[in-house]
Every structure is written in structure tokens, then in C-alpha cells.
Ligand SMILES: Nc1ncnc2c1ncn2[C@@H]1O[C@H](COP(=O)(O)OP(=O)(O)OP(=O)(O)O)[C@@H](O)[C@H]1O
């Protein structure tokens with residue numbers, strides 16, 4: 701589904717990603733761990749194609765197609781979708797208008813109900829939403845888009861326990877982790893610090909990013925246990 705080869709990315713003249721390699725197969729869900737400032741968001745934004753993230757070396761392939769130089773909107777049309785760590789507020793467009801672009805009226809209502817967002821439909825996107833409400837709004841938009849590759853940047857940060865459960869179940873449904881789906885066609889790349897979301901979303905593989913490089917691969921829960929126990933210092937030592 702997604703293959704990243706020797707990716708080097710600069711932001712405002714600073715090299716942030718240094719030789720990133722990653723392959724995510726169809727139906728596979730990856731978790732990306734890493735300390736603050738290690739480059740996780742930069743990786744997701746570069747995969748999505750935001751122009752601020754300048755790819756100076758390397759390639760990104762999506763379903764076998766080289767998308768390294770493809771504009772963001774074309775990547776979205778091809779089936780890449782992102783849930784931002786810090787999404788913008790969009791004045792002049794209501795939440796209902798935005799999700800109505802993708803979904804029919806019935807689905808829009810069902811989605812709004814599932815995520816307790818019906819009363820937010822006529823508000824401008826993310827305008828004065830609380831932190832947790834923004835996360836639900838983002839998941840709602842992504843669920844309406846139903847991308848083939850779902851990039852989730854801290855989907856549960858700042859979300860209360862009940863809503864983590866709600867968001868987790870919706871993500872799990874989006875990633876086709878329910879028993880009803882025999883062959884998964886969607887893939888996921890999820891950034892999480894706490895790992896709470898992994899109680900609801902079944903992740904297949906995990907990796908750790910340190911200082912702009914993916915340095916370690918492993919089973920997601922075991923990586924998380926290691927990070928909880930010894931912090932990222934041990935990852936850095938292990939590299940040495
Ligand atoms: N315009 C810029 N100028 C200089 N450095 C920048 C710029 N934009 C981003 N960076 C730096 O790039 C690094 C990686 O940022 P990124 O947001 O990808 O980290 P992250 O791993 O997602 O961290 P977090 O866990 O805190 O979300 C950070 O050190 C950040 O300060």
C-alpha cells in the first residue's frame with residue numbers, strides 16, 4: 701500500500717527526516733512511537749504532501765505509483781487521508797457541509813450520531829471546539845472520506861476515557877478490524893504516545909522514530925512496554 705524509500709525531508713531549511721524507510725502492506729496497521737520532536741508529524745505530513753515539507757531525497761510509493769512529487773489534493777483523491785495532530789479552524793464552512801462532500805445524507809446523520817457530533821453540524825469546522833471535540837470532528841471527516849491509507853496523528857491525545865473508547869471503536873471500524881470484514885483493504889499508520897488507543901485498535905507492527913530516523917521495529921505492545929519501562933533513553937543507548 702505504501703512504501704517509503706530513503707526519505708529525507710527539510711522544513712524551513714532544517715533537515716528533519718533523515719533517511720526514513722517504511723513499508724506498510726494492504727490491510728496492515730502500523731504504530732509509530734518516538735519522543736517529542738523526533739519527526740513523526742513531519743513524516744505523516746510529508747506522506748500526505750504538504751508543501752512546507754520539502755522532500756530533498758528519496759521516494760514515496762502508494763499502490764506501486766510514485767507519488768513523491770504529486771500535489772496534496774491528488775494524493776487525497778487517490779485515497780490518502782490524514783487526521784491532524786493540530787488541525788486548523790476553517791471559518792465559513794460548517795462541519796456538515798464538509799462531510800456532505802463525501803457522504804450521503806443518511807451516512808452523514810449516522811456518522812454524526814455515532815460520534816455525538818450532531819449538535820456541531822452547523823458550526824464552522826473546529827471553531828471553538830474543545831480539544832476532545834476536535835479529535836471526534838477529525839475522525840468524523842476521515843470516516844466520511846474513507847481513505848485507503850489512514851494516517852492518524854495522536855488520535856486520542858487529550859480525549860477523555862469514554863471518548864477514547866468511542867474514537868477507538870470508530871477507528872477500528874474504519875480500519876476494518878471488525879469480524880464482519882474478511883479481507884482488510886485499508887492500511888493505517890498511527891502515532892501514539894500513550895498507546896491507549898491500542899486497547900481498541902488492533903495494530904500489527906510498531907516502529908520507533910528517533911531524531912528523524914526509524915530505528916527499531918517490533919510488536920507494538922512490546923515496544924510500548926519497553927518505552928514505558930525505560931523511556932526512549934534505552935532506544936538511544938541500544939542504537940549506540
Ligand atoms: N519551521 C521550522 N523550523 C525549525 N524547526 C522546525 C520547523 N518545523 C518543525 N521543526 C522541528 O522539526 C522537529 C520535528 O517536528 P515534528 O512535529 O515532526 O515532531 P513530532 O515527532 O511529531 O513531535 P511530537 O511528539 O511533539 O508531536 C521538531 O524539533 C520541530 O521543532
Ligand SMILES: [Mg+2]
Nearest residue numbers: 740741742785
Ligand atoms: Mg507530532
